Each structure stands twice: as C-alpha cells, then as structure tokens.
Amino acid sequence: MTAAAVRVAGVTKSFKDLRVLDGVDFDVQRGSIFALLGSNGAGKTTLVRILTTLSKADAGTAVVNGFDVSEHPAEVRQSVSLTGQFAAVDDVLTGRENLALVARLRHVEQPDLIAEDLLARFGLTGAGGRPASTYSGGMRRRLDLAMSLVGAPTIIFLDEPTTGLDPEARREVWRATRELAAGGTTVLLTTQYLEEAESLADRIAILHRGRIIADGNLAQLKALLPPAKVEYIEKQPTLEEVFLAIVGDEGKAAA
Known part of the structure; x- marks a missing residue:
C-alpha cells in the first residue's frame, strides 16, 4: 500500500485530436479533502x-488505495465511491428505500440497519419515509452522499457535487463533506467554484x-502572488450573504 490514498503520475488522455489531460501529477493524502x-x-x-x-488513460499511472487502476x-472499485454532478x-423510492436498495446491491449485511444509520448520520431520519421526489436540492445531495457511503468506501470522489444548488443547499453539502473527512474518509472533490475549494480543501x-x-x-497558493497592498475600503455584502441573512433559519427549516 502506498502512503497516499491517490497517486497520479504523468497521466495523459486524448479524444481523437483533442488532448484533454497532458501529463497530470499529484498525490492525495489519506483522510484529507483534496480539491x-x-x-x-x-x-x-x-x-x-x-x-x-x-475510462482508461493513454499513458501514465494512477494508483488508488494502493491498487493500479x-x-x-x-x-x-471495491474501495471507492463516486458521486457525480447529478444525484x-x-x-419514486423513499430515502430509506434508496439506501436499503444500494446496500442490497452491494451485498451489505443488514441493509435496513445500514439505511437507518445513514439517515441519522446525514440528518434525514425525519424524511426517511418520504419519496425522494419531495426532497429539496440539499436533501437530495445529502441522500446521494449517504448512498455513496454504503459499504464503507475509504475514498470518495465528488465530481462537482454542488452544481446547480442554491447557497443553502451548497452549504449543506459542504457540512456533510467535512463530516466525511472528519470520520477518516479521503475526499477528492472537483469543482469550478473558488469559494468551495477555499472553504473545504486541505490541498488544492x-x-x-x-x-x-x-x-x-x-497559504502556499496565496504565497505565489505578490504581497497584498493594504487599502481601506467599505466592504459591501455579496448577494449570497444578503440572501442567507434574509432567509436565515426559516429557509433551513423549510428544507
């Protein structure tokens, strides 16, 4: 087993004449959030x-949990889980039924008990008996993350998990992601949102x-820029800050 949970060296990939990956190298340490x-x-x-x-690389090596992909x-595949851009x-199924179904498909013992445990872990016990179609965007994402944890994977890949979510739902996903890492799960997160990477990642x-x-x-990435010029200006709130301040706890309760 390698010390790193994920190790990528010289990976290239092309689609016909389009070079998509051109010698990618990085490591992801165990139990960390890597953006x-x-x-x-x-x-x-x-x-x-x-x-x-x-998919297969054209060249280079990729090692995940000590195994060459x-x-x-x-x-x-036995040691990882993937959550894509869409939950x-x-x-049609309830939250509880979604989780139990995944547990059965993965041949996990006591699927109903696993479902109850994950509903509680992600704050969905009260909604566990409702069809997933009635869930808010943030609740659907939390259920999706809970489904990813069935079978206790050691590494989770989150591919732009907050795309299309409102500010409140995005923060729900952030909280759940931090809890995953706090529990020892390695998280590799892809995102195009700078604030998301800054808020969550141990490394970027x-x-x-x-x-x-x-x-x-x-801190290392910020050090690549010239020293900051100190200026005193009046900071105006962002629209997102205004939205969250107005909605407050009422919006969270509605979810």
Whole structure:
C-alpha cells in the first residue's frame, strides 16, 4: 500500500485530436479533502473517470488505495465511491428505500440497519419515509452522499457535487463533506467554484488545459502572488450573504 490514498503520475488522455489531460501529477493524502479546481473543459471529470476505472488513460499511472487502476480495477472499485454532478437518487423510492436498495446491491449485511444509520448520520431520519421526489436540492445531495457511503468506501470522489444548488443547499453539502473527512474518509472533490475549494480543501490543485499548474494548501497558493497592498475600503455584502441573512433559519427549516 502506498502512503497516499491517490497517486497520479504523468497521466495523459486524448479524444481523437483533442488532448484533454497532458501529463497530470499529484498525490492525495489519506483522510484529507483534496480539491481539483478548474473551469469547464479543464479535464476534471475525465480524470475522475480514469481514477474510478470508468475510462482508461493513454499513458501514465494512477494508483488508488494502493491498487493500479489499470491492473486491478476490481479492487479499486471495491474501495471507492463516486458521486457525480447529478444525484443518483430514485425519486419514486423513499430515502430509506434508496439506501436499503444500494446496500442490497452491494451485498451489505443488514441493509435496513445500514439505511437507518445513514439517515441519522446525514440528518434525514425525519424524511426517511418520504419519496425522494419531495426532497429539496440539499436533501437530495445529502441522500446521494449517504448512498455513496454504503459499504464503507475509504475514498470518495465528488465530481462537482454542488452544481446547480442554491447557497443553502451548497452549504449543506459542504457540512456533510467535512463530516466525511472528519470520520477518516479521503475526499477528492472537483469543482469550478473558488469559494468551495477555499472553504473545504486541505490541498488544492489547479487543472488548466490538461495540466496541473499549481498545487498546495491555501497559504502556499496565496504565497505565489505578490504581497497584498493594504487599502481601506467599505466592504459591501455579496448577494449570497444578503440572501442567507434574509432567509436565515426559516429557509433551513423549510428544507
């Protein structure tokens, strides 16, 4: 087993004449939140697909939980879970039934007990008997994350998990992600939101045009810029801050 939960070295991937990944290198330490930050088309999802054995690299090596993704794909799949940009939730089933179904599909013992435990862990016990179609965006994402934890994977890949969510729902996902890492789960997060990477990640790698152009913790990345010029200005609240201040606890209770 390697010391790192994920190790990527020289990974390249092209689709016909389009080079999507061009020699990507980085490590993800166990129990940490690692953010892969980049704009649309930077290659984030392609890289996640390679790391989760859904696609093959043209060159380079990728090791996940000590297993080479090309040589031992089955072992990799057993130790990871993937949550994509859209929640993989069955709207007809209740939250409890969604979780129990995934547990049965993964041949986990006592699926009903697992479902109850995860509902409690993600604050969904009260909504467990309701169809998922009645859930808010944040609740659906929390249910999706709970489903990802069935079978106790050691590494979770979150591919732009807050795309399309409102500010409150996005913060619900952030809280759940922090709790995953606090429990020892390694999280590799892809995002195009700078605030998300800054709020969550222990380390951030910036992927641009298929290459990692910066990699480090927030302080290290800020040190790449010239010293800040001190100016005194009146800070105006952002629209997001205004929204959250007005909605407050009432909006959270409605979810």
